[in-house]
Amino acid sequence: GQQLNQSPQSMFIQEGEDVSMNCTSSSIFNTWLWYKQEPGEGPVLLIALYKAGELTSNGRLTAQFGITRKDSFLNISASIPSDVGIYFCAGHPKNMNRDDKIIFGKGTRLHILP
Amino acid sequence: DTEVTQTPKHLVMGMTNKKSLKCEQHMGHRAMYWYKQKAKKPPELMFVYSYEKLSINESVPSRFSPECPNSSLLNLHLHALQPEDSALYLCASSQEPDRVNEQFFGPGTRLTVL
Numbered sequence: 448g449q450q451l452n453q454s455p456q457s458m459f460i461q462e463g464e465d466v467s468m469n470c471t472s473s474s475i476f477n478t479w480l481w482y483k484q485e486p487g488e489g490p491v492l493l494i495a496l497y498k499a500g501e502l503t504s505n506g507r508l509t510a511q512f513g514i515t516r517k518d519s520f521l522n523i524s525a526s527i528p529s530d531v532g533i534y535f536c537a538g539h540p541k542n543m544n545r546d547d548k549i550i551f552g553k554g555t556r557l558h559i560l561p
Numbered sequence: 562d563t564e565v566t567q568t569p570k571h572l573v574m575g576m577t578n579k580k581s582l583k584c585e586q587h588m589g590h591r592a593m594y595w596y597k598q599k600a601k602k603p604p605e606l607m608f609v610y611s612y613e614k615l616s617i618n619e620s621v622p623s624r625f626s627p628e629c630p631n632s633s634l635l636n637l638h639l640h641a642l643q644p645e646d647s648a649l650y651l652c653a654s655s656q657e658p659d660r661v662n663e664q665f666f667g668p669g670t671r672l673t674v675l
Contacts, residue, residue, distance in 0.1 A: 551603035
């Protein structure tokens, strides 16, 4: 089946540092979505990307749809304590025959040290 | 109204009980989803409803029975569950089933089966 490789699996950073995480696949994707999930809550959509090369920002967050269409990254600048959570990438592979399904990466768990 | 709501927030049930999870959205979205999420894992798709009709069943056991009474409501009926069914159950919706677009998640129902 389709797989998304998300890395790193977890990160421990100091407050104020920048963060970078990414997702890669062996397949071409039409859409990349980045979600954040906090304990006991549902995933919250951060950024949606629809075109190869697209670079989109949402406050301190920036995400890009890779030119090869097989990867995407999410950057967080100047991290703050409320950035703690699990970040999931998700996407729709080009060769998936249904438009109403997406697949998820395994998540990057972000920890911020005091 | 730009959110997906779910009730109850928490549910504890025995293996012989019958209970239902409820999900509601008033964004005019025509695709609705049930996901199951175990701790530290990404959401796993269970069911998709497109235009109030079941369009995807990801080989879910029959002890889970979805229902879509109208375009705003989605239920998940539970009967004779097993302890391994304990998880966070997430509802999501997206605007159109016929093209890839963002899925918006509710806060989830934390289910414990004793």
